[in-house]
Amino acid sequence: MPRNQLLRLAIPLVRTHGFSREALARSVLSLPVPHQQPLSDAAVLSLFGQGDDARRVLIEGWLDQAREEMKIAQVPAVQGPLSVRDILASRLKSNEPVLQHLPEAFALLASPASGLPPLDPLPGLKHVSKIADEACYIAGDVSVGPAWFRRRATVAAAYGAAELHQLTSPNTAYEFLAHALNAAQKVDSTISEVELFGRYVWRSWAGIIKSSGVLP
Amino acid sequence: MHRSLSQLRPLVPKTASRLSPLVSAAVRHNHQNAQPTTSSGSGSNLSGDHGARTTHFGFKTVPEEEKESLVRGVFDSVASSYDLMNDAMSLGVHRLWKDDFVARLKPGARGPLRCIDVAGGTGDIALRILDSAREKYADRETSVDVVDINGEMLKEGYKRFKKTMYHNTPQIAFKEANAQAMPESEFPSNTYDVYTIAFGIRNCTSIPDVLKEAYRVLKPGGTFACLEFSRVDNPLLGTLYDQYSFSILPLLGTILAGDRESYQYLVESIRKFPPQPEFAKMIADAGFTTGAMHEGKGGAWTDLWGGIASIHTGVKI
Numbered sequence: 293m294p295r296n297q298l299l300r301l302a303i304p305l306v307r308t309h310g311f312s313r314e315a316l317a318r319s320v321l322s323l324p325v326p327h328q329q330p331l332s333d334a335a336v337l338s339l340f341g342q343g344d345d346a347r348r349v350l351i352e353g354w355l356d357q358a359r360e361e362m363k364i365a366q367v368p369a370v371q372g373p374l375s376v377r378d379i380l381a382s383r384l385k386s387n388e389p390v391l392q393h394l395p396e397a398f399a400l401l402a403s404p405a406s407g408l409p410p411l412d413p414l415p416g417l418k419h420v421s422k423i424a425d426e427a428c429y430i431a432g433d434v435s436v437g438p439a440w441f442r443r444r445a446t447v448a449a450a451y452g453a454a455e456l457h458q459l460t461s462p463n464t465a466y467e468f469l470a471h472a473l474n475a476a477q478k479v480d481s482t483i484s485e486v487e488l489f490g491r492y493v494w495r496s497w498a499g500i501i502k503s504s505g506v507l508p
Numbered sequence: 509m510h511r512s513l514s515q516l517r518p519l520v521p522k523t524a525s526r527l528s529p530l531v532s533a534a535v536r537h538n539h540q541n542a543q544p545t546t547s548s549g550s551g552s553n554l555s556g557d558h559g560a561r562t563t564h565f566g567f568k569t570v571p572e573e574e575k576e577s578l579v580r581g582v583f584d585s586v587a588s589s590y591d592l593m594n595d596a597m598s599l600g601v602h603r604l605w606k607d608d609f610v611a612r613l614k615p616g617a618r619g620p621l622r623c624i625d626v627a628g629g630t631g632d633i634a635l636r637i638l639d640s641a642r643e644k645y646a647d648r649e650t651s652v653d654v655v656d657i658n659g660e661m662l663k664e665g666y667k668r669f670k671k672t673m674y675h676n677t678p679q680i681a682f683k684e685a686n687a688q689a690m691p692e693s694e695f696p697s698n699t700y701d702v703y704t705i706a707f708g709i710r711n712c713t714s715i716p717d718v719l720k721e722a723y724r725v726l727k728p729g730g731t732f733a734c735l736e737f738s739r740v741d742n743p744l745l746g747t748l749y750d751q752y753s754f755s756i757l758p759l760l761g762t763i764l765a766g767d768r769e770s771y772q773y774l775v776e777s778i779r780k781f782p783p784q785p786e787f788a789k790m791i792a793d794a795g796f797t798t799g800a801m802h803e804g805k806g807g808a809w810t811d812l813w814g815g816i817a818s819i820h821t822g823v824k825i
Contacts, residue, residue: 293797293825319746320729320825331622331823333614333703338801338821341806342612349806405805492770 295339299353307398310393311351311400316340344400351397355419358386362426377473379427380451384465393460416452424448442483446476563713566776575713576686580658591630591664595772596760605817606706609735612817612819613702616647618688621701623652624725626718627708628686629661631668631680637704638674651679653700656708657686663682688717690725698727706735710781719794732796737778738787738811738818753778784809784818796822 302319309315316339317330331339340346362383387394401415424447428435435443450472459464501507525681561572570578594602615621615637625633634652641647656662662682674680683694687705703722712718722732740746753775761771771777782790785801788808792798798808 295799296824298797323825326644327825329729331729332701332731333617334612334733337612337614338731338823339797339801339806345805407767437809444627508599 298339300357302350302353303357306350306354306393307389310390311354311397313346316346316350326364329392344403345405347397347400351401354390354397358383359422359426362423362506363430374431374448376427376431376433377470379430380423380447380469381453381466383423383427383451384454384469384491386457387458388462391462409507417448420448420452420455423451427451438487439484442480446480447473450476454467457476547617552664564777564780566773568776572713576657577743579711590634593761595762596764597757597771601813602707605735605812606632606636608812609633609704609706609733609819610640612821613704613731613733614640614644615702616617616645616650619706620647620651621648622699623702623704624655624695624700626655626703626705626722627634627657627733628654628704628706629656629658629712631665632814633704633706634665634680635672635674636681637702651681653681653683653684653695655685655687655690657684657797659684660783683770687712689712689722695721695725697724700725701727703730703732704734705738706731708735709734710777715782715787715790718792719791719796723795723824728824730824732791732822733741734791734820736781736787736818736820738781738809738815739783740815742814745816748773749816784815784820787820791820791822794822795824797825798822 298316298319301322302315305315305318305322306463309318313333313336314330316336317332320327320331332342336346340349353364363378398416401419402411402413404410417495421444428444428447433443450469454465454474457468461468509630562569563572563575564570565575565578580775610633613624621641623634623637625637628634631654634654637652638650641650654662654665656665662684666682669675669680670680685691685694687708703726705718707716709718714786726732741747757775758768758772762768781787784803788798788801791808799806801808803809803811808822809818811818
């Protein structure tokens with residue numbers, strides 16, 4: 293049996309056991325032919341790694357599954373293609389059953405395996421970037437070039453802020469998400485206008501310099 | 509005194525005349541010309557006019573049915589000085605590897621375990637398991653069955669355990685059996701929580717058969733763990749390691765044990781063992797669930813000292 297199947301069986305146990313080795317050990321109790329006892333420490337080490345490495349595997353697995361569920365998200369009141377806001381709202385909703393375990397999970401992801409640097413921002417950035425990319429793709433975003441990156445960067449920033457807000461104030465998370473996305477949209481359009489204006493200015497100066505005969 | 513391989517004629521089967529060139533004294537091996545081959549699962553091949561199955565015995569090719577007796581001969585010869593030679597050859601590093609190996613198993617952490625240590629004649633791993641369970645978790649119920657095909661090695665292990673508190677207790681038992689075919693009456697299926705084999709599997713004729721038996725005797729949820737010499741990827745370290753293995757080790761065998769050929773075999777057998785990914789695949793093919801097919805965290809194996817030794821694990825689900 294592939295270990296990923298055990299990982300999938302462990303994910304529903306996160307609600308009750310948190311992102312812990314215990315959840316991984318108890319995954320075998322959910323098999324079609326369940327085991328009598330949870331896996332031993334040696335077995336969990338063998339399949340998922342030592343100490344917090346196993347917990348990181350479980351956290352990454354849970355995040356991957358939540359991202360997969362974004363694809364099949366449905367909002368009853370909305371018909372037709374979903375907006376980025378609806379998709380991100382459904383993603384925030386999937387955090388709710390495990391909200392009490394998420395702060396520790398994110399802290400663990402940000403803790404480096406070796407002592408330095410004291411805080412590793414990359415896992416957090418990868419997490420919000422993947423969600424933003426997935427949400428834009430599902431919503432049918434057709435941006436190209438720099439606009440593609442800008443769109444995803446602003447959506448990632450908005451989602452990251454909303455998710456952090458949800459950890460402390462879950463009831464107002466969705467309103468915060470809506471405000472954050474509006475602000476991100478304004479930032480996005482401002483940057484694109486500045487970029488357009490900047491291009492005009494640059495072309496103007498290029499034309500003036502060419503016509504002045506300074507260049508050979 | 510120590511018997512050299514050439515003095516083992518009474519133990520060699522009737523085809524001794526065919527074997528004697530292979531086991532003659534002063535094996536000259538130029539390790540620089542040795543081409544490591546991609547070994548098949550059991551290392552066995554069909555060859556010869558009559559389609560007889562052959563396998564490797566170090567760098568030599570021998571009939572499959574004779575490998576067992578040849579290996580038995582090697583270990584009969586080295587048994588009494590095995591621990592001393594391990595210390596001399598690895599400069600004591602084998603102790604660190606074995607400590608790491610047993611530490612990963614955490615025996616006794618979640619209650620007593622039934623362990624089986626195969627090819628564990630002198631009891632190194634068994635003693636570490638029992639000591640670890642006792643010292644770290646105050647567990648005096650964990651038990652280890654030490655299994656070896658070689659009676660001489662088991663005698664050495666028995667002698668060592670007589671000096672410990674585990675002698676004459678249910679925590680330790682010594683059993684002579686072939687790892688490829690352990691009798692079901694003595695080793696029932698779905699019995700053990702942990703199966704360990706340290707520096708022994710490369711001496712077996714058919715590795716898939718050993719893995720199959722390991723799968724059979726383990727309980728669902730049981731862990732298979734194998735510590736074995738393996739392939740070194742780093743070319744500089746590999747060169748130094750080759751020089752040390754083929755020049756120094758057989759010389760130490762001559763000086764300390766008076767038996768160069770046996771230690772030459774031990775060194776050659778390391779080179780014939782499958783590389784880490786291949787062995788991990790064999791473990792998965794035997795039915796075990798392993799970590800991801802890479803080295804290190806969450807992987808199917810962990811290299812020690814750059815791959816000089818490697819710990820492979822799997823779980824019976």
